[in-house]
Amino acid sequence: MILPARRSFYLITANLTLAVLVSFLPSLLLLWYLLLGLSLSLWLVDGLLALPKHGLEIERQLPANLSVGLKQLIQLRLRHTGKRPLHLVLYDHYPQQVQAQGLPLYLSLPAGQYAEPVYSILPLERGKFIFPQLQVRGRSPLQLWWHDYPIKLKSEVRIYPNFAAISQYTLLATDNHLSHLGIMKRRRRGEGQDFHQLREYRAGDSLRQIDWKASARMHKAISREYQDERDQDIIFLLDCGHRMQAKDGELSHFDHTLNALLLMSYVALKQGDAVGLATFGGVERWLPAKKGQLSLNQILNALYDLQPTLQAPDYSQAAAQLLIRHKKRALVILITNLRDEDTDDLLPALNLLRKRHLLLLASMRELALDQKLTEPVDHLEEAIEQAATQHYLQLRQQTLERVRATGTLCLDVPPTELSTQLINRYLEIKRSGAL
Template identity: 40%
Template sequence: MTPTRLSVICWGGFIALAVVVSILSWPVIVWIAAIGLFAGIALVDGVLVRKKPDIRLSRNVRHSLPVTAWSRIELHLYNQGRSAQKIAVCDQIPADFSYRRMPVDLILSSGQHAAVTYRVYPTRRGRFTLPGVDIAVTSPFYLWRKKWFFPCEEEVRVFPNFRQISRYILLALSHQLNRMGIREIRHKGQGGEFHQLRDYRQGDELSRIDWKATSRMGRLISREFQTERDQQLIFLLDCGRRMRHVESGRTFFDQALNAMLLLAHVAMRQGDAAGVFTFGGHDRWIPPAKREDAIRKLLEHTFDLYATTKAADFVAAASKVMALQRRRALVVFLTNSRAEDQDDVLHGATLLARRHLVVIADLRESILDRTLDSPIDKVDSALRYLALQDYLNQRSALQRNLTRRGIQALDVTAGRLPSALVNRYLDIKNSGRL
């Protein structure tokens, strides 16, 4: 229980009154009577506020929230007591949540219901608990305030944001995927498996015309093909310490996870199945699936993952995937390697390439590109440029070694990763290499 601002002002006034009484030689009994009366009121007021208010409380919140997006939470309060209550309501919000419109001051009459709405902005993925609500009650004479805790425990799960997937769907519907950097390289009627016969359309290749059907129907008939379906896509997601690097306020791991979910969505729309194996501190295996809830299954198994402080073992991860995934698949490595990792990356990818088609997406720090473009006007900048060129040459050597072994390599920044992955996947589907 703490005194309110009014209480502090009143006590300050009595101190000032004591000074006035002493200066003007007023009878001290006046000051004693006044302070005694106020102390009695304050005592009664304090006793009244010590009783916990009879307030029924509930919370309305979605149990799955998107990270880095505003979400609404609603508190419902009902005063079951006989007297009105002047209260300040503050939900106990996790430290990783930003929030607006909280705390809220209310006056609840007897039998009155009130709804309090506020917004939260989770900055991290994972599981979080909202344990309850703090309600500070002001005494009837506004001299005291006592805080009470009302338990109302709810668990919420913060998932990766779906904005990239939603944007992909909207742009795909309007044939504007180039705005995401994704090339619409496939056109209906090109490549893949035979789907059906249809009337000839202007622009169809002559090689697509079915002459037997044309002679039988008396008009030009074209063969229509569709992308091969029922293939499998496996992600190897590096959770090791290299993925802790932060760019644009997000770690490499978070950006790789978002790109992975986007490509998984694209693959499932193409009729393929997607699965994940995580390594580097978190060893999880989600077998490939393409059911309607497959994306949700991926989310539920990866939303609470973060980059660890452990080193990633590429060879061990490749060996486990070889044992778990017997059917040929497109395997996408998502990692951030250094020179000392190159032998392990090469060995692990070569092991996988015995059975699978392998793509390694090796994230590159964007500061490297900016440094290359900066002017060289001092000895320090020249040395930095040479060291950077040596590092990039090592990365290029790894790319060449991978290519010679039939392994596809992507050396991209995190910002370009989503479009680069989708484009490479569509290239592979279009070529029929899988």
């Protein structure tokens, strides 16, 4: 497509100005004809010269991984094989699930030279997306025209959940620094754990820890020290139903859940446990429990494009499917957004899972409801809203109490605290030897 450039408008203005003068001074008519003929010739010749693509080669270089909320740079590599310099405007057709800064790109490229302009993007959603093409606008030799044309340059990108927390945990993952994340890790010394080492008796050690044979040989009290058990299975049972679309701030409950799940998986894998995943509520995915840090990549690839659906969760079906798929006793972490009307379906499902597994229910509490109770009441409508909110929270609390009465471990936390609370409870379970 050919578009007029600024110099074309200058030339049009000159022709119009002279045409106005001709109406007052007919003697200038020949001059106007000459100017008009020259202008038409220049437009025609320059337009024809603008049509070729001038041997321009373009590549797009994308980062290997993108994550939600983290800004990344996109680099374009241009190679000019033509014989005359180019003046270009580049626009990249990025997916609507990202925000871009720095477009369009303006650059001049001498003949036979390279250029590597960059712009930045901010991913807003997870999933697999396409950069379909580039739009190039090149100026003609006399700068009267722009030649605007697309270049097919398809690039596929995967946008993952924000795993910056995992990087932060990696940097802080020592016994002296875990508290920076609010995670308290203490080695439990006692029975019911894997044997770690022998050491001198310390005040506070139980008599059952004393190794009497070693004490007799060493002529002093020697205690057995135990460490957290390893080789256990952790299975996440993830609700993908419509309630997980609730939002507190920029992220939905579902995105908070994925971030917590990734961090928790990293911690469990570092502890030597195997981690697996099952989803329900409109999307059914199954990832068997596996050990090793490579499993974290498998979990990322299984989750990055997962989105909550409009369906209601079926807890009973999810429990039955999990019992079929995973036979070994495991810590099953059910993450959902609990409602009072869930009792009839949820309790039988929990009882079914508890026959074989240790069960932890993590339910996210909506901050908007807590904030509603703190707002001042000045009108009848506001009083009714607060009363309805209070009644709803009471029913929800009653549901949680009924769940706890079955012997199921429970967490009821705001989405922003899910990661820390989940890891702390997991470490407590490891220390207690309950699994």
